[in-house]
Amino acid sequence: MFVTRSIRTSYRALRLYSSKAFVLDIDGVLLRGSKAIPEAPKALELMNRNKIPWVLVTNGGGKTEKERVQDLSAKFGGSIDISEKQILQSHTPFRTLSDKYKRVLIVGGDGDNLRRVGESYGFKDVVLPMDIIAAEGRKIWPFHRLTPEDQAKYANGSVDLTQKFDAVLIFTDPRDMGADIQIVLDLLLSENGYLGTRRQDQKTGKPAIPIYFSNNDLLWANSYHLPRFGQGSFRIMVEALYKEMTGEHLQSTIIGKPSKQTYEFAEDLLREWGGMDTLGDVYMVGDNPASDIKGANDYGWKSILVRTGVYKDEDLKNGLIAYPTYTYDNILQAVEQVTGKQ
Numbered sequence: 056m057f058v059t060r061s062i063r064t065s066y067r068a069l070r071l072y073s074s075k076a077f078v079l080d081i082d083g084v085l086l087r088g089s090k091a092i093p094e095a096p097k098a099l100e101l102m103n104r105n106k107i108p109w110v111l112v113t114n115g116g117g118k119t120e121k122e123r124v125q126d127l128s129a130k131f132g133g134s135i136d137i138s139e140k141q142i143l144q145s146h147t148p149f150r151t152l153s154d155k156y157k158r159v160l161i162v163g164g165d166g167d168n169l170r171r172v173g174e175s176y177g178f179k180d181v182v183l184p185m186d187i188i189a190a191e192g193r194k195i196w197p198f199h200r201l202t203p204e205d206q207a208k209y210a211n212g213s214v215d216l217t218q219k220f221d222a223v224l225i226f227t228d229p230r231d232m233g234a235d236i237q238i239v240l241d242l243l244l245s246e247n248g249y250l251g252t253r254r255q256d257q258k259t260g261k262p263a264i265p266i267y268f269s270n271n272d273l274l275w276a277n278s279y280h281l282p283r284f285g286q287g288s289f290r291i292m293v294e295a296l297y298k299e300m301t302g303e304h305l306q307s308t309i310i311g312k313p314s315k316q317t318y319e320f321a322e323d324l325l326r327e328w329g330g331m332d333t334l335g336d337v338y339m340v341g342d343n344p345a346s347d348i349k350g351a352n353d354y355g356w357k358s359i360l361v362r363t364g365v366y367k368d369e370d371l372k373n374g375l376i377a378y379p380t381y382t383y384d385n386i387l388q389a390v391e392q393v394t395g396k397q
Contacts (some may be wrong), residue, residue, distance in 0.1 A: 158182065
């Protein structure tokens with residue numbers, strides 16, 4: 056469980072006045088792979104011009120919130136200013152855990168980016184899988200993909216592995232899945248979080264230390280013409296191996312869309328950014344029925360499905376996990392139709 060619902064921020068609210076507000080996904084709505092969807096900056100500019108509040112809620116991550124919005128703004132050619140107070144990444148709520156856990160294993164991301172992110176959230180002792188590989192050598196996982204150059208540049212090979220771990224946090228999609236699965240399972244099956252040990256009673260669904268997944272997306276859209284596997288696939292593999300070893304289903308905490316907790320965080324973010332005590336109609340715009348649309352529907356928001364990402368009209372033949380309030384070709388068409396503004 057998280058220690059608090061709201062991520063409190065200190066900034067001057069914009070006091071935007073509108074009966075409508077938008078919560079936007081990023082991948083498949085604003086971006087396709089690393090490139091901006093052409094209609095995206097036009098839609099954001101339209102909302103800014105008409106003082107319509109909007110925030111970003113993504114199951115992506117891997118950077119600090121400030122770095123993420125700077126990168127996004129650059130992809131729009133610098134024409135749209137985005138505040139770090141307007142974004143909720145999948146792992147943003149993990150910052151509320153920094154007082155609860157001292158030493159954490161953080162999984163995912165490129166290089167040592169997530170060490171910086173974790174430390175910016177207040178975690179005092181962040182360990183990455185590459186640190187363990189650097190300290191233990193190839194024996195911990197003989198097939199790891201960590202190069203000597205990356206090990207020298209990013210890894211902390213002097214990490215003290217005799218100290219216990221308090222939790223495992225999956226921030227983003229793993230980059231070296233085989234090594235990450237091995238190290239994560241080693242900790243989940245350990246004696247009280249001490250790496251290199253095995254607890255006596257393995258027949259339990261409760262792991263030795265808690266594990267948190269920042270999202271449950273099985274698929275996501277990039278520049279390839281078919282959806283790619285996401286963090287949800289990693290969870291499935293970890294759970295399958297845990298059950299194979301223990302005979303029990305792994306107990307874990309999963310946040311990100313479509314979890315209620317993520318939408319609660321998003322609502323607080325939207326209210327604070329817009330400077331509004333109460334919200335009118337909130338529209339969630341996404342490309343994934345299983346996360347964006349289901350989460351919005353369950354939370355009581357209106358949902359908008361766009362055709363620029365994971366979802367394709369032929370998916371209707373097999374039925375959807377959740378059906379949207381509206382379906383549009385892209386984000387600009389959605390904003391224009393809902394607000395009546397151009």
